Amino acid sequence: MAGKNQLPFHVRATDVVHRLTVLGLAGFCIVGGGSIAFNIWANSDFAPWNKKKLKFEEEQYHQSRNEGDSSSTEA
Incomplete structure (x- = not known):
């Protein structure tokens, strides 16, 4: 490990994927709500x-x- 406070790579990668997913979903909802x-x-x-x-x-x-109404009753 490079430093004492640095997280392992798989934890950082998972964190990045999670952040991008949340930002993407939030952006999609904001754009969708705005268009409605x-x-x-x-x-x-x-x-x-x-x-x-x-x-x-x-x-x-x-x-x-x-x-x-009067024309429909005549027919």
């Missing part, structure tokens, strides 16, 4: 490119439903 959060935001009304989405009034919605 971005997709939720991108498809919401808060995203700047969704400002001109088709919008309608609640009254128009109820009128179209009533028209649809």
Whole structure:
């Protein structure tokens, strides 16, 4: 052994593998969570490119439903 406080090579190698595995898993989870959060935001009304989405009034919605219900009962 080179020094008194130096760990054996297999212990250091295992430690490096473990650290890289943990960092890889943590990074994967952070990137995955970030992409999910971005997709939720991108498809919401808060995203700047969704400002001109088709919008309608609640009254128009109820009128179209009533028209649809009356036409389905006539058939």
